[in-house]
Amino acid sequence: MDLLVQSAFMLxxxxxxxxxxxxxxxxxxxKAASADEAVACLDRLREDAKALQQRADEAVAARDDALAKLEERKRGLEETQKALEAERRKNEEAVRAKAEAEAAVVRAADEAVEKFLAEGWKADERLPWCYGVVAARLESWGMNSPAGQEYFSREMAV
Known part of the structure; x- marks a missing residue:
């Protein structure tokens, strides 16, 4: 029995x-299953990291393209601004030249009227010339302006 107990105990x-x-x-x-899951998870993380890196590279390329387009547009706007500035200067010069020409016409008309008035109404052939000078003067003043009406009435009264 001892052997049996001992055998049972050993068993x-x-x-x-x-x-x-x-x-x-x-x-x-x-643990192996967990390790396999961890390896699979790491593989997925690597794939995700690659995809993120690719998207980041694409975003950087898109940003660089946008910056290049903006720079090109900026250059175009600067060229347009320079052209507009040149056109503005040209227009200012044209306005200035026109004003100077108009002032010269007014001065010439004033001088002609003064000369005519100083010489008097000597000859009938000068009468049409006088009306042309008076008309030019009235046009420069404006027919309906008080100065134009005063000048016309004063000159016609002579």
């Missing part, structure tokens, strides 16, 4: 070791 110990070994193997199996 029981052997079963305990086997159960512990089975539990350890199951634990290792779970």
């Amino acid at each position: 029981m110990e052997s079963h305990k070791r086997q159960y512990r070994e089975i539990a350890r193997l199951k634990e290792l199996e779970q």
